[in-house]
Amino acid sequence: MIVLAMAAAHSSNRMLKDAIFEANQACMDAMAVHGADAVTNATIGVVLDEEGKLAVLPTMEKVYRSLAMSELAAYAPIVGLPDYLNSVIDLTFADNKPEAHFSAIATAGGTGAIHHAIANYAERGEAVLTSDWFWGNYNVICVETGKRLETFTLFDEGQNFNIADFKNKVDELLKKQDSLLIILNTPAHNPTGFALSESDWDAVLDIVKPYTTSKGKRISILVDIAYIDFAGEKNETRKFMRKFSNLPENLFVMISFSMSKSYTLYGQRTGALVAVSSSKAVVDEFNQVGKYSNRAIWSNVNRGAQALLVKLQQDKTTYAAFEHERQELYNLVQSRANIFVNEAKQCGLNFLPYKGGFFIAVPAKDPAAICNKLHDELVFAVPLKLGIRVAACSVSLDKMKGIAAKMKAAFDKCNKA
Ligand SMILES: Cc1ncc(COP(=O)(O)O)c(C=O)c1O
Incomplete structure (x- = not known):
């Protein structure tokens, strides 16, 4: 045969x-x-x-079970419920909102958010950069979307963030390509539990910023915060987000938000991709391309889980x-x-x-x-x-x-x- x-x-x-x-x-x-x-x-x-x-x-479960059947059964808007997107932005930053324009698109879990970032912010055939210890699904998404994953060595000999190798790889890739998507899974990195310190973040931004003055260069950073609520005090773990204030227009930050670990709602497949930019035009474009990707891949995202987050977050005592x-x-x-x-x-x-x-x-x-x-x-x-x-x-x-x-x-x- x-x-x-x-x-x-x-x-x-x-x-x-x-x-x-x-x-x-x-x-x-x-x-x-x-x-x-x-x-x-x-x-x-x-x-x-x-x-x-x-x-x-238990409180998540109680609120979830209190939702009306119509809330669970109905479609959601393509980009997500407006109140959900507002809640996501508030919860992502807590008290650490940078000075910037924001937006968010509902996605199927953090995975969906990572998918959209890779699909829309890396050129086909080009490299996406992350650390050598990484969640294997980054590679799967790169292959699925026609991109290539390359890595820098996460730790130096003293087991600190390897700034030198990060710089080497950024320099190397930006010699060959005009745009670069960098994925950093921090804090509470999978699989090491590592987190970039405030000074590591300064170093990262200092390395990429000079490229933004070169004509035609575009740099995007995706911060994967899937485990952030298991990393420490809410505002301490989010302090680095303030550094995303007033970045150059061609340095775009995205943050992947997930309800899986933070809300113990893994199987309901709900998350969001959050955009941070000094440019309103960049955020408008993000809304457009994200909406397109949502429509193409899952049409719209689990409404019940979105409604749950809104109900949970809007009641101060419950939250x-x-x-x-x-x-x-x-x-x-x-x-x-x-x-x-x-x-x-x-x-x-x-x-x-x-x-x-x-x-x-x-x-x-x-x-x-x-x-x-x-x-x-x-x-x-x-x-x-x-x-x-x-x-x-x-x-x-x-x-x-x-x-x-x-x-x-x-x-x-x-x-x-
Ligand atoms: C590093 C990392 N990022 C993102 C995710 C996304 O999880 P989910 O799609 O369930 O939100 C996971 C899940 O295991 C993960 O380990």
């Missing part, structure tokens, strides 16, 4: 390799043999409570109760991460600078070999290209104890072998 390839030439070689799914499957298999209590699943990327159930913030619950969930994730971090320091396990968020990363030459060794201890983590991802969001406090030492032992065994 002749096997026909029916997919169009540009699509037919595409195959999603999902390291997280594979690691989770290995864990499920081990649970079937040894029982769930004996197994540690550090592969899951959502917050689980101490009993291993999905953590859903305060919600924020209190989220703070407790953040504290829980942080306590789990602290166990790993402290134990890793004690046993001499090298890990990347964790400042907050769902994950901690341990660099490794052969991440799969270490993860396989860890399976002997019934601990399951995700082997990535540059290291191992440990989920602080989903491992209970009790099960987190001892993982670092087991990982160190796995490294030692693999090094000896």
